[in-house]
Amino acid sequence: MEASHRKLSAAVVLLLVLAVETGSVQAGECLSKSTTFKGLCFKSSSCNDKCLKESSAYSGGKCRGIYFTCWCITPCATQMAPEASPPQRARMDDVGGLE
Numbered sequence: 001m002e003a004s005h006r007k008l009s010a011a012v013v014l015l016l017v018l019a020v021e022t023g024s025v026q027a028g029e030c031l032s033k034s035t036t037f038k039g040l041c042f043k044s045s046s047c048n049d050k051c052l053k054e055s056s057a058y059s060g061g062k063c064r065g066i067y068f069t070c071w072c073i074t075p076c077a078t079q080m081a082p083e084a085s086p087p088q089r090a091r092m093d094d095v096g097g098l099e
Helices: 002-023 044-054
Strands: 028-033 060-064 069-076 089-091
Touching: 044 060, 044 069
Parallel strands: none
Antiparallel strands: 028 069, 028 089, 060 069
16 A cells, blocks of 8 residues: 555656646747758758758757758747647757757
């Protein structure tokens, strides 16, 4: 009986931590996958140039992730709950880095 109470308490604490983490407002940089960059992204400077030409909303671009993808940078200060995010949008922390 004691072990089940501990497991229940641990589960409640875990859920609280997750709720606080996903419910927080996070300012910073958000990434949108480039629609004009073709091929594998090895040089962030090339990605940066494409993103700046792609949209005036982008402040730059970086090569990120294990798939060598070009991600354009936009400022974000919105609530970043997973269900509220567009499909190809990710925080910089969420995308593995290659510099």
